[in-house]
Amino acid sequence: MRLSEILHLIPSPTAQLAYDPDIYSVAINSRTVQKQTLFFALKGTHLNGADYIPQALTNGADAIISETPISEITHSFPDDFPILYLANAKHLLALAASQLAGPQPTSIAAITGTNGKSSTAEFLRQLWSLQGKNAASLGTLGLITNANIPPPPSLTTPDSISLANTLALLAKNNVQHVALEASSHGLEQHRLDGVKITAAGFSNLTRDHLDYHKTIEAYRNAKTRLFADLLPHTGIAAINADMDPQTVRDLTHIAANRGIKLRSVGKRGTSLRLIHHQPTPSGQTITLALNGEELAPIDLPLPGLFQAENALLAAAMCWENDNTAYDVLKLLPSLTGVRGRCERAVELSNGATAYVDYAHTPDALEHVLASLRPHTTGRLIVVFGAGGDRDRGKRPLMGDVASKMADIAIITDDNPRSEDPTLIRAEIKAACPDAIEIADRRAAIAAGLDALQAGDILVVAGKGHEQGQTVGQTVLPFDDRQVLRELAGVA
Known part of the structure; x- marks a missing residue:
């Protein structure tokens, strides 16, 4: 893939390239750079990739995209060497990584929220698997799948290169259904911008990560990017209606403006309303209303109201149309608990x-x-x-x-x-x-x-x-x- 083709992945003025190299890989770590690599010199919280440009050049980088203005870089470059400044290089990195890695699974669901992401993602993987589909979940618990592929780095949301490569490997191994966690850091840092998301879920929003985001409003805005920027308007959107009212209002507003049909679950849910839950020795019995129609009680082998909420959010992201919703709900008694979650x-x-x-x-x-x-x-x-x-x-x-x-x-x-x-x-x-x-x-x-x-x-x-x-x-x-x-x- 030519560098010029990568640059055309974003709507920006066409750069005048004296040299347009073939690019076979992208890197954010200068130690992984080799020939025909496009090195992204990104600004991090503690490190600046621009400081590692000399090592990237030594290792054979054929081009550089920098988040630091070129005028502030003191290192000298060979004649006609393509080095370009891009204020938000992270977005282009995610798109380029996706293009170079190859096709992704056909169904990718991303779940965000302060709590419940891991459980919801794993419950969704289980629901897909119970329907006979090859599925995977990816997040804080690592990569869970029957496919024999190496796990990505241990982060809630891996960097965009690792994420693109993992998704491509899953697709090559015929895993076409993937549930992944979308952290606020990952969303704000554009790690998911290259992921072809087909469904999005929002579990809840409470105080966390204010050491990074500083305010609850900034934290909320980072998470709602999943619905505002990344989910196509034809995708499935599901939220827990019982979370804080401001987040519900924001998501409802985003969905209305973008023409997205929003599925809501929980005690205030309209798509999947939790009417009653009764603790049992092995979990709980729940009574639901599906689009207003009350269903027979369901034995859920998971203790705790929050586990019921996570299971319902997973179910709402699972059915493709309302005609198959009940078939998905019948699988809830077969769910198993998630490691380290209650x-x-x-x-x-x-x-x-x-x-x-x-x-x-x-x-x-x-x-x-x-x-x-x-x-x-x-x-x-x-x-x-x-x-x-x-x-x-x-x-x-x-x-x-x-x-x-x-x-x-x-x-x-x-x-x-x-x-x-x-x-x-x-x-x-x-x-x-x-x-x-x-x-x-x-x-x-x-x-x-x-x-x-x-x-x-x-x-x-x-x-x-x-x-x-x-x-x-x-x-x-x-x-x-x-x-x-x-x-x-x-x-």
């Missing part, structure tokens, strides 16, 4: 149970505690913390949730990173003064287990599927599920 890790001989959940925001913690409360005949105990180098404002909010909703709260460390963990715990405890403070996470989990009496439930929140504890720059092996099972003697 996952029952241990059941003791006295009937007490311990769950692991990824909840690391105030809203997520509130949801998992509220959802498990009906399943206990005794006390609700929670072990939790908050991450370092992240939004500090949510720490007292999480402490307040634990103080109000748990009978016993144990504050511990959860990925302190470069911060002093003592100060993190203090910021949480300011809103949860009666909590027990145990710095060592294993010891905190042990204390939670020791406190369990008949009918009690323990929730270990924050890590979910994660298998490490980040202290400084070091990731120490740590798996909440494994620790629980070891301490309970069932590992």
